[in-house]
Amino acid sequence: MALKENDYMQRLNDFFVKNWWFNGVSNIIIIILLVYYIVDIKDFKKETTDRINIATQHIIYGTEDGRVALLDRKPVNTDSKVFQNYIAIIAKNMEASESTLTHGFDSTTSSKIISPASLVNVDENFALLYKEFFVSKRVTMSFLRYYYNLLKSGQIAKKSSILETNYDYQGDGKGGFTMKIIFKTAKDFINKVDNKPIELIANDTILIKGFIDPTKYSTSLNPYGVKITDVKLNIYTYGDYIKSRN
Numbered sequence: 001m002a003l004k005e006n007d008y009m010q011r012l013n014d015f016f017v018k019n020w021w022f023n024g025v026s027n028i029i030i031i032i033l034l035v036y037y038i039v040d041i042k043d044f045k046k047e048t049t050d051r052i053n054i055a056t057q058h059i060i061y062g063t064e065d066g067r068v069a070l071l072d073r074k075p076v077n078t079d080s081k082v083f084q085n086y087i088a089i090i091a092k093n094m095e096a097s098e099s100t101l102t103h104g105f106d107s108t109t110s111s112k113i114i115s116p117a118s119l120v121n122v123d124e125n126f127a128l129l130y131k132e133f134f135v136s137k138r139v140t141m142s143f144l145r146y147y148y149n150l151l152k153s154g155q156i157a158k159k160s161s162i163l164e165t166n167y168d169y170q171g172d173g174k175g176g177f178t179m180k181i182i183f184k185t186a187k188d189f190i191n192k193v194d195n196k197p198i199e200l201i202a203n204d205t206i207l208i209k210g211f212i213d214p215t216k217y218s219t220s221l222n223p224y225g226v227k228i229t230d231v232k233l234n235i236y237t238y239g240d241y242i243k244s245r246n
Helices: 002-018 020-057 081-092 107-112 116-122 124-133 137-152 238-245
Strands: 058-062 068-072 159-171 176-190 197-212 226-234
Touching: 081 159, 081 176, 081 197, 081 226, 107 116, 116 124, 116 137, 124 137, 124 226, 137 226, 197 238
Parallel strands: none
Antiparallel strands: 058 068, 159 176, 176 197, 197 226
């Protein structure tokens, strides 16, 4: 048995000695395959890196006709008019009247307003502010309590609509901002003395403080990741009208 194994190894050795070119060709093939493998790996890594860069530098979204497209991902410029107008639009959700809060003076809706917190359940704008923009329960409840007290004391306008928006914006350069928004509004009240309608033009002032953090808070409804840390409201009331008459 040992003789057969030795004989086999000898013949194999003789083959490679006599066919030295076979070794050379084999080595060349191995080197080519190795180079190809290394280049292929590099190409794969580059392709993967490129795809990752595209994903991180762009926002992928679907168009209305079903296509997939890319938008450049850019740092948010909070000093731009676009961003400031966006905050003003958010603030419009803070404008309310008895008509909007009670869904057109609906008695069933009115009966559901039994606490400041219940306003979130009856008003979609207030619910949006609570879920997407107010940073804490403290801010939410302070806002809701203000409107609840106006509503229950009969001080809020029966109807109100925004005619014009003006604002004064200040950013801190670090994503934080303060914005004073003045809404010129058309308001309807009912005179409590003679029960006659009152129509007038008045200003509502809203002071907002907040910051943005798109990485942490961005959603489809809040793409900038805006969080409001404080709100001060000065809504024109029936009491303000009475004071203006004296």
